Amino acid sequence: MAALGLVSMRLCAGLMGRRSAVRLHSLRVCSGMTISQIDEEVARLLQLKAQLGGDEGKHVFVLKTAKGTRDYNPKQMAIREKVFNIIINCFKRHGAETIDSPVFELKETLTGKYGEDSKLIYDLKDQGGELLSLRYDLTVPFARYLAMNKITNIKRYHIAKVYRRDNPAMTRGRYREFYQCDFDIAGQYDAMIPDAECLKLVYEILSELDLGDFRIKVNDRRILDGMFAICGVPDEKFRTICSTVDKLDKLAWEEVKKEMVNEKGLSEEVADRIRDYVSMQGGKDLAERLLQDPKLSQSKQACAGITDMKLLFSYLELFQITDKVVFDLSLARGLDYYTGVIYEAILTQANPAPASTPAEQNGAEDAGVSVGSVAGGGRYDGLVGMFDPKGRKVPCVGVSIGIERVFSIMEQKAELSSEKVRTTETQVLVASAQKNLLEERLKLTAELWNAGIKAEVLYKKNPKLLSQLQHCEDTGIPLVAILGEQELKDGVVKLRNVASREEVDVPRAELVDEVKKRTS
Amino acid sequence: MAALGLVSMRLCAGLMGRRSAVRLHSLRVCSGMTISQIDEEVARLLQLKAQLGGDEGKHVFVLKTAKGTRDYNPKQMAIREKVFNIIINCFKRHGAETIDSPVFELKETLTGKYGEDSKLIYDLKDQGGELLSLRYDLTVPFARYLAMNKITNIKRYHIAKVYRRDNPAMTRGRYREFYQCDFDIAGQYDAMIPDAECLKLVYEILSELDLGDFRIKVNDRRILDGMFAICGVPDEKFRTICSTVDKLDKLAWEEVKKEMVNEKGLSEEVADRIRDYVSMQGGKDLAERLLQDPKLSQSKQACAGITDMKLLFSYLELFQITDKVVFDLSLARGLDYYTGVIYEAILTQANPAPASTPAEQNGAEDAGVSVGSVAGGGRYDGLVGMFDPKGRKVPCVGVSIGIERVFSIMEQKAELSSEKVRTTETQVLVASAQKNLLEERLKLTAELWNAGIKAEVLYKKNPKLLSQLQHCEDTGIPLVAILGEQELKDGVVKLRNVASREEVDVPRAELVDEVKKRTS
Known part of the structure; x- marks a missing residue:
């Protein structure tokens, strides 16, 4: 307990010191701390207490992701992939290249670019060497990239995660780690032509994402x-x-x-x-x-x-x-x-928006946020010049799609829909109804893989046919290739349509073509 | 200069403190610091000096990415996309789902998982709230994900960047921020079946990447x-x-x-x-x-x-x-x-490997690194249990593809090859040989976009035909749709093949189909 007392003291001292670095928009309580600050500190103290041994002197591990962040499970990833494909397709239709930049920048690169929002930047610990911060958006790294490589003309997109120590409201798609999908046109051009293209692009993306009506x-x-x-x-x-x-x-x-x-x-x-x-x-x-x-x-x-x-x-x-x-x-x-x-x-258009949690309602500045905003941007003709040693300007205009809100809507839609989201693309499961056919199943699976067919096989020596069919039902695999002694003797495979339960013997040499034909 | 003195003192104190946190494998000099430590500190001091105003009291901005990291330019991105497509295709062929996790984890999640390599973990600054670290690999976050969601069976891939404060050797594909492509099978199965599939998968990926001969x-x-x-x-x-x-x-x-x-x-x-x-x-x-x-x-x-x-x-x-x-x-x-x-x-097989820079040769532990290693993995049956409150085990086996080395080889191959890497997919440029046709060009471009054609138009009121054709040559756009007074009157567009210079009048209503036909 002595150790815990020490930590608390250190924390209190730390709190005093960082007061100025935290948004103070929300409701103050008498101590001068906001409710969300207190919540955060309580969570932190409990975490430390757990690390120190908790009440029973036992290590209790806190099993969670960092505040304001989340994992994507396979279903969410399937939706994310679909959304990205639509957006990337639009970006490419407009002739954009793509670049990538590191997740952290020299701290100095971000300094003086975000006004009072700078306090929301994540810094890395000083472990020796350069002082670093996580990127806050993709625009400043883009401007740094242009100045560093003396590029005066480019149309590029960049899809990547950015980081803000903001008050999260995760059910409404507001995270501390979130994706931005940026499209920017840099170069000295005739007025309003690239600007108009950015708006056309937003129009196309929002139309194709099919999120209901919108205004720009x-x-x-x-x-x-x-x-x-x-x-x-x-x-x-x-x-x-x-x-x-x-x-x-x-x-x-x-x-x-x-x-x-x-x-x-x-x-x-x-x-x-x-x-x-x-x-x-x-x-x-x-x-x-x-x-x-x-x-x-x-x-x-x-x-x-x-x-x-x-x-x-x-x-x-x-x-x-x-x-x-x-x-x-x-x-x-x-x-x-x-x-x-x-x-x-x-x-x-009203979209299915889940009720916010009480914890989120505490953050007063959250309550009024227009959750409907899904894209924003504009012209920034001075930013690249801030990085150029000689102050040479590169006019830029761009747009950023706020994709987390889109994910939220899509996920809610998927949940309400009766259609099942597939998380794999497997075309066929190699199965068997009899025992001792593992080797034959593995051999056939390898044949299918080698022919470019997406195939699975259960990792059991003698799985039941029912559990093999159940796996197909669960994951949406449309076909089963069933092997048995008789099929092996006849040089055929029994190909079963999972949905219709129809089965037909296919000569082994024709199996690949048949699977391709049925799943194309 | 007083300020600079203070900073230096702070730095020296910092150096003493962090000595133990840095690899000490390399050549020691009398002060007890390694050469690479000295290089790093000199760079850091110069950066700070620049921030403080340098010799002339002027702010000199350091225009660079963080040590051991790099941007990807559009050509590198085109190669990266190609490599990822091959790898993801293999993962999907084996029926894998995909997940994603945040770039940082609770510091505690990573503690005690990496042995003496733990000193290479990037920590985030304590800005209040939880103590965080950047992920060091994708395996520990995967194990945390399984335990947190009580998942006992999954075959998943995860492609994402990981972070190690190691001595970089960038020309040989060793970075502090680098991609890992992980494929893992979790679950209680019959012996060696998933293990064998991992090896089959590595075999397929390395064969399809076409990097020359390999051994596993x-x-x-x-x-x-x-x-x-x-x-x-x-x-x-x-x-x-x-x-x-x-x-x-x-x-x-x-x-x-x-x-x-x-x-x-x-x-x-x-x-x-x-x-x-x-x-x-x-x-x-x-x-x-x-x-x-x-x-x-x-x-x-x-x-x-x-x-x-x-x-x-x-x-x-x-x-x-x-x-x-x-x-x-x-x-x-x-x-x-x-x-x-x-x-x-x-x-x-010997691959084109550029000579290492003198700075890299300083790191003695670098010199002998087997640059040929491109994938690794194994079975880890105890890791998930470390996260589970009740210690429930989930047996896992997986493989990680070290993709940066693959990128390096592919980039060097592309440079040696005569074939040009395209960084956009634009099918047609809408151009004009005459003045005052900007509106007509924009209108036609929008028509093409609306029909799903990848089209570009120069952002100039009156661009020269030559510069429009030059843009096609530079970026590999195969077709030009040329508008002129005559074409507008006749309701046609002059479609030009950039490579062969052939031109043919196409009725405007048939342009979309013609472009699709020629670029399919």
Whole structure:
């Protein structure tokens, strides 16, 4: 117990030290800690206690994955594979190459790229050598890659896991380890053409994933900045007001206004002026109207953004996707590095969403999260230049598909559906009804493997025919190749259709072709 | 400079502390540090100096990936995709499902599983919450997964990156972040049937990867232990003598003997007795001979291993793969958790191997590494039980394909080959020879995308025809769909074959079918 006391003291000291590194948005209790912090610390103390021997002095092992992470079981993997195939197919249809980067970067590479979200970065322990952090997204490693290899033109996709020490809400697809599927176009091109392709791509992916109806909101950071300027927001408050505006998809205007006035120090009139703009939605027509707006048209920045928006919509018309794209002045996006067009796709149809657990409801900042957002992105023309020794810029625009939410929906769909998800692709099970035929079964299985047939055989000397058929039922194997003394003598194999139970003798030499024919 | 001084002091203190955590196999210099440690610290100090402002007080950014890691460029990704497809196809042919696990585990999950290699585990920084480490292999997470989900039967593959703070030798495919492709069969089955399938699988994968000739060495931990016992090795020295024996693939017997006698304290006679056994190689015949060995046959353990080896070879005969499998009593394998059959595949044909860099030669332990080893595995019947609260055992056998070495060979082959590696799959570029046809190009491109054709269009308002054709040459796009005023008027598209330069007018309505036909 003395040892446990020491650990607790160390932990308390540690807690004081890291207070500043944890999100403090949620409900405070009197000690100054949030409920989720307390939960986390209790779990940690119990884990340590278990390691130290628990109450009975016995080692109790904690059998779990790290907080906010999960394993994928074979069924989930089958769904994941299907989703990835659809997305990769879309990426390839648009002529993208693919790259990969290490899961960790030099800590310094990530520094100063994510604004206040930086506190959510996972750092590696200093074990000597370089200081490292897990990647927070795929965009910063991409920019580092371009600068490092002096690449000025590329269209690439990258599908990989990223890491954020955020408050997880796993039933709604919010994890600490999660996949991003990124598609980016880097290069100096004529305005809005690659930007329009990104939107077309999102449209295709969401349509093909068949997740129900969706909308893609678009806006431009330059329009937001110009709007803030003419409304009377001081320059230094642009970014912070931007993130307040970003909350409009989950909070009512009155609450957003309260934050602007009470927390961020804007006057009521400035807030009301902002309101008039951020409530605007439309298409090309809105861009045309805003160009006539007596105040907004005075901002050079805003005009550049609106003119580009008009151009963008003319390309979206050619792509025939304007039915689902909305020019929405309230769209702001969180990340610091965007410089032009920004967009976000949301699912508008109710999808089966399981009730959140009480633990998740504790995180107050979670409650309002728009779970419908499945893709986002924009233009970031300055990021590569931050890595280039000479500051050479490479304009970039890209989109990231938030795939975990998609997995959640697909998994729920699969559960509700009567159709069974197969987790293997086995075409035929090599079986026998009689004893002492293991050698013959192994020989035939090897023949099938060598011919490229996906085949299984049970690892028992004398399995019962019933358990062999049951294995086929359980895993969806459509065919059984049954061997017996008589079949061996006749040079045939009894081929059984598992579903129809029909059996037919097939000459052994023709078995491969017959299996191929029946499973093609 | 004061700040820099402080940092250096901190670093020195850190160095003292972590000395024990670093491999000390290589050449020592008088200060007690190895050359590679010094190199690493110098690099680290220079990086910190750069961060602090360097000589001119200016921030100099270090543009690199973390030590021992690399990006994959599109060409490398194309090769990686090809290799994975071959391997996954083999896994699926054998009826395997797939799972995935998080990149980090609770630190405790990895504790006590890797023997002295544990010092190579990457830990995450303590940022509050659980203590985490990056996975070191895929086997321990698999065992944790089985115990956690109470799974007693599964055949699964898992392809993912693992992490080891080892001395990298990147030109020879040794990285700190590297892929493993694991295939494992868990479950209580009749002896040697799943074990034989693992060997058949390795045989198929290495044959299909077409890496030249190979051998698969097999042995059994029980034979090794029995052999050590009858040779007179004390029980507590079994594991350490095992790792000395493991060096026989890179060191001459005399050196191995020296280590046994001088470092591990065996007598000369005991070492000589071991020699008589470990120099033995053969097949089923060797197993039969060893069963008659007057001394070895006294060991119950050894007899069980040899009997299983005989059975294994009888199954390998049915699978017709005995031509490349060798029963080799010198095979020991490093990892602690093996309990039965062990195996390792090596490439026997000289492959193009670039000269190692001087920096790599510094690491003395590197020099002798058998770069030919591309797969390894064995039976580990006790690992799952280590995670189960009640110690319930799940017997497992598996194999891990060391894919980085395969990538290296494939990349070198691709470089030597005249055939160009395509990094995209684009079927057709939509182009124009005249000005002001951007809208028409975009419209046609969208038509092709909507029909599932992989199509690209240059992001320029008025690109030159030559630069459009050049893009096709550069990236291997086989077809160009050319639009002009005349074509638009006639309702046709000029379809050009890039290689032959032939052009033919295709009615617009037939373009999709024509592209499909020509690129199928």
